Amino acid sequence: AAGVIQSPRHLIKEKRETATLKCYPIPRHDTVYWYQQGPGQDPQFLISFYEKMQSDKGSIPDRFSAQQFSDYHSELNMSSLELGDSALYFCASSPGPNSYEQYFGPGTRLTVT
């Protein structure tokens, strides 16, 4: 079965650079969530989208922004990167905002040097 696709899988950036992470949800899933998981931490919710509109916001820094496109893929844009942004970034999708079951992608490992 098709799963959530994230790209790139690994990304190395320097401080103050920008990064864009992409997420392609499971087909027919219209809701996308972004999470940040630091080393030894549990995933922290950043932001979510339903039908191309932001549906909820968590602990997403102002330096980050995200959007969902007409084909339901989503991009997380990160600017002025800091060392503390180094983490695994997961995207998850679900078949609707009222479905609480979320399916996670393999993640993008971002390293900021």
Add this chain to the structure above:
Amino acid sequence: RKEVEQDPGPFNVPEGATVAFNCTYSNSASQSFFWYRQDCRKEPKLLMSVYSSGNEDGRFTAQLNRASQYISLLIRDSKLSDSATYLCVVTYSSASKIIFGSGTRLSIRP
């Protein structure tokens, strides 16, 4: 105090043993409950939803106790492949408000 708390473990049990974890949550408005498993440096994978009536999937049984605000996961006849971190997940009225526990590490030894 975290909204969702789990014993971090590690639980180190022999193959074939039965092991149980608990997870407590502090917000009584919590609506949906799940167990995810996460292997090292991999994504969380949905293991099972947890219902008030309890539910079973093969060797795995999950229970929800709303009165005491905890959920449990029981693994019978544990296999080496069950070694992972088990994350308790609680959601509220907004599906986006999803709170992860810090996870319980399980290690199955031969």
